[in-house]
Amino acid sequence: MELKEYKLGDLIEVTRGMSLPGEFYSTEGEYIRLTCGNFDYVNNSFKENKSKDDLYYVGKIKPEFIMEKGDIITPLTEQAIGLLGSTAIIPESGKYIQSQDVAKVTCKKGMIDHDFAYYLIPSKCVKEQLSAAAQQTKIRHTSPDAIKACKVFVPPLSEQKKIAAVLSALDDKIALNKKMNQKLEAMAKRLYDYWFVQYDFPDKNGLPYKTTGGPMTYNPTLKREIPVGWEVVRLGDLFKTNRGVSYSTPTLGAEGDGVPMINLASFSPNESYNEKGIKYYKGEYTDEKVLKPFDFVMCNTQQTAIDPQKDIIGRSMLVPDIFDGDIVSSHHVNTIKLEKENLKFYLNRLFNTKFYHAYISKFANGTNILGLIFSGVEDYMCEIPSDDLLEKFAKISLDIEKKKSKIIKENQKLTALRDKLLPLLMNGQVVVE
Template identity: 25%
Template sequence: MSNPYPVTTLGEVFEIARGGSPRPIKDYITEDPAGLNWISIKDASNGGKYISETKQKIRKEGLSKSRLVKPGDFLLTNSMSFGRPYIMNTTGCIHDGWLVLSSDPEKVFPDYFYYLLGSETMYRKFSALAGGAVVKNLNIDLVKGVEIPLPPLKEQKRIAAILDKTDAIRRKRRQVIQLAEEFLRAVFLDMFGDPVTNSKGWDTLGLSKVIESERGISYGVVQRGDQDNDGVRLVRISDFTENLFNPKGVIKCSQEISDQYKRTVLKGGELLISIRGTVGRIAVVPDYAVGWNVTREVAIIPLLEGESRAFIRSLLLTGPAQRLISGQVKGVAQSGINLADLREFELIRPPENMIKRYERIEAFVMDKFVSYADEKDYDALFFSLSQTLFAGEL
């Protein structure tokens, strides 16, 4: 069935530009309330539609070396999770890790384009455009040529209303899982104390001592091509957004490319950690993902036989550990954590019987909460519904 909506390009609907950064950026950061909002990926880490405030400001002198964005503009991540869209709810300056899309409000209903730009189909298009480079960035001229369906404004609003309702259900699922994680973090801290300051005085051991030496902590595939149906499936950051392994789309690379990254071919049971963009997400690899590989934004932590995945995952997800990991983030547009810093992370080593007890608690809680949250696969429903709507089939 052909799409009944007119097909146009992003460049015909939006004025597209890249951000810029005054350098060195640390010389422009200011606490002056009159400074300009400095927008980073951290300001969008809650996963919502809008960016309404920023954690940092820059001096007004930095404007000439950056780009000012305004309410109603779209921001797209220019690298890492390509094309992840956000709607501006404030003014501010953006660095070159962002693309800004400005539009005519008589042609564009923001919520429709929020869902379209964030769809799996658009991700694949953006990823293909960025393919081949070691440091992957979206080329503006190529982005302008990406074809999109453009329904009439009234139809855009209808589609957005349907997806809003479905997305609200999906968010409730996430809230259930978040409650489980918050409960487990509280239990962990009560049993073991602050794992960074080691408030209960346990023995400690470096993370590098509990991983497979022949594989080590490694990031994955740099080059990828998502059109190879016979290729190797890749795990990206969006596949474990709730710190649970939950693939949302299919991105692949060729077998030849995957073979160049043998250390990150998944065997099951590894921990995954996001190391670029939004850092510090953690998940355990299930058995059904054996043979898959990971993207360069993801690193594997292949724990030794007998090490507790549940305990170490929970430790790394505690507030103190997450703050320590966030404090090691370096860079601006290509922000991330250094694997050498991660290898030196000190793990507390409580008695084995306490770890086993925590494992039992964690297994019980996650089984109850996650099985409840996954009673219906709302993520699969949402993606299927959105593709049907954008194709004009509903």
């Protein structure tokens, strides 16, 4: 396959967005301003920015800065290492405004395929050139001219389309799998709410308990009614807990150098496991620190101020079944061992409710780094459903967790394949027939 040398400026136009004065930032409105937080630079894709509340812009907007579905964008500031050269595709027309920290990429007709450009810009060749030319300040910057000055080698347009089709097919499957996991998670949340918040779990006849007149009793501790036969207990009487391993920089390794270590970056505000947060630990550890699939863990540390939209302190999760060999957790994580194994599925949902999180956040202590006073978890008075109901919920929940883990593992393989193919396809070592 013949490759021809170009400057990116021969193939694309790159335009900076408009300046958006902060006085017009708002928590609601019609248009959302794009920021560097919209780039998932690890997966090279678009993501909704949930790190800020005032993402809407209510000032005057020039029409050319209102984005259309399918537009390619790339960041002009590097607020995280590796961000420069990332690309994302706008998912919806008439919703997002291009800010001055974001560049729009327009392909020159007949020169470069739209989807090929999306993969070319974040290629190793371009990223290395952008990194070398970036302005060296606390936050590194690039510019439209710097992007256009990058040298690239590209195949004919017909080959570009073939290459882009292969990579797009992999990305489409990865995206579909993520949506499947989101649906599974939503299903588990709905079931918890229906059974344990609304109390409409199936009665002995398979009918919704409370709706069909199932008996309730007033509990003076909780100061509300709960189903007859349920207990109210102090949670600390039901479990034992221990922290993970203490680590320092010398005991951390690169991927594959050490055992996977669940840490505070493994938790996310949306209750799901954050794959990108995993660390690798190459220090010593004892058997009691080893985690098993679906062990119950809680984050006990947070490096930001309390914010219900971003908090991870007090969040819990079940360790996904995606690792080979030993797994450990850091000292920022508590492992919770329950006398009744089925109870962890119920408590995991409870610990991630808004109600519980509003309660437990009061036990976050510290200034720059917050630590969880664990007595807040232990002293929580909680209603406990009947054993048979817990067993039913645990069976359904475990099945969901297994499906989620299987999908995560499949996506890891697909991502590795895509990342391996990308440079080989771009430099002509692998040819698409």
